[in-house]
Amino acid sequence: MRTVDGRVAGRRGQATRQKLLDCLSEMLSSSPYRDVKVIDVARRAGTSPATFYQYFPDVESAVLEIADQMASEGAALAELLEGRSWVGRAGWQTAQELVEGFLEFWRANDAILRVIDLGAAEGDKRFAKIRARILNPVISSLADSVAELQSKGRVDKDVNPAAIAGSLVAMLAAVASHQKGFGVKQADLKPNLALLVFLGVTGRKPTR
Structure with missing residues (x-):
């Protein structure tokens, strides 16, 4: 150093x-x-x-250092999907744990994530790259899961795995960053968000 x-x-x-x-x-x-x-x-x-x-x-350089450290910790989000099933009760468990992981990660890093979102929204490529480091591995893993289900005839052939995965991860990030402002209890938010994720990935209602 x-x-x-x-x-x-x-x-x-x-x-x-x-x-x-x-x-x-x-x-x-x-x-x-x-x-x-x-x-x-x-x-x-x-x-x-x-x-x-x-x-x-300057302060901005220090903020980017904090953001970079936090982005490395964000690798744990993609690990929530490694080797996981999206079939039956196991699939419902996968959706729930992914949602819980996103909400917890955003709660733990709320302040710096707000700065990253602000910088990325303003077109700062440095912050945009850090945001991509956090979210892209999750998108990739989720797209692989959709593609696998598709290859087994469990998901419609017209579905674009990358588009579905990107949309779901964007939704998770948006909800996680605004979870305090929904006026909805966490006990209600989590299962309903998991339901949307499961439906998005599988096109089916979960087996609970």
Whole structure:
């Protein structure tokens, strides 16, 4: 790990850098992204703006670092589909666990995901790439599941697996990012969202 000027950061420097990132993450939970200033992050971390600039050229660079770390954790979403069945009760379980995984991931990373969505919506390719790193592996796995069901005659041949998968994942991400604003209890949201996912993948009602 190197500083902005190319020096290798020692153990203490790495700890300081991580503390700055942790403090920034906390601030993003309560303050709009563009209202966060270097001096505020440094003060919260118990250090100086000069120290912040040793590790990051600006707040946006630090935000992208946090987003990159979070995107790596997002690989767990695609793992929810690996080797899973979409047939019968096992398929219903797969849909439920995928929904639960999305909702939990967004709850745990709500602040930084809001920044990523904002940046991507404004056309910032850096944020768009991070969003794609999170969602594309899930889309790919889900499309493979639809294609497999299609090859076995369980899904209509006219269905486009990639289009179905992309639409379902976009729906999951949208609902997960707005789950606090639906006015619907989690106990009701989860099974109904899982139902939509299962119907979208299989074209059938689930066996519960």
